[in-house]
């Protein structure tokens with residue numbers, strides 16, 4: 274195991290509308306947010322496909338962070354995955370206006386041999402059949418995570434369930450988890466995920482934080498309270514990237530390192546939403562991340578309450 278993170282998923286040009294403005298054709302895609310976020314803590318290999326309309330400058334932004342783009346196929350005459358979304362009001366959820374899968378419709382990933390050694394594999398949001406094809410090529414990964422979204426839950430549920438049966442950790446937002454198992458209860462949705470054989474289920478609740486379940490219980494982290502959210506796009510992917518990058522760097526996978534990774538993921542997610550596309554994420558350095566993690570961690574500390582003792586119930 275080499276301490277690197279392999280990230281496979283959408284690489285996109287996004288058109289995003291929020292109450293703070295409209296941005297056309299900006300750098301996006303689940304694998305892009307995930308890679309930029311993970312690359313703060315660990316070296317990253319990204320795999321995906323783009324058309325020849327994908328600007329070279331975007332490649333340079335990734336490469337300047339040490340992200341290896343050798344696994345990104347460029348299709349001559351092809352068009353890059355394009356997503357158009359809008360956020361309204363409280364901006365809790367993206368309203369998808371249009372998804373053009375384009376070059377991803379025929380994409381069969383070929384993972385470069387050296388990437389197959391990567392310690393952590395993050396199957397970012399993309400067609401679950403593509404995720405299955407990746408899984409066949411990385412049998413030795415130390416930890417495999419996967420993310421998805423409502424688009425695939427509705428269109429490819431069976432393939433998605435197959436993916437979930439074969440990975441270690443599922444990441445989902447609360448709406449997706451409820452939709453997948455047709456329940457309003459997040460603990461029930463998490464139990465259904467664990468029943469598929471997953472080691473952990475991580476359910477993201479936007480500004481209400483994140484829950485990480487395993488068979489022994491759960492861990493909960495708040496989100497960083499922000500006065501202004503400019504563009505929520507990529508929050509989930511940035512969480513997953515921060516989580517994966519931290520674990521790859523830590524080198525050990527334990528209850529403690531997973532909890533720390535949740536805090537790192539939550540902080541990376543809090544940065545990305547402060548600007549459009551990946552702009553803010555690209556400004557984050559280790560000191561900024563450390564500072565935010567320190568304050569989030571501090572907010573979670575509470576001394577033992579000793580209620581039984583105080584009320585005289587204990588001996």
Ligand code: AMP
Pocket residue numbers: 283285286287300301302303355356372398399400422424425505506507508509510511
């Ligand atoms: P998030 O806000 O974390 O859910 O991720 C947003 C990113 O997901 C955007 O940059 C989109 O390009 C990408 N995206 C949107 N729809 C899909 C889809 N159906 N499959 C894969 N990626 C998508």
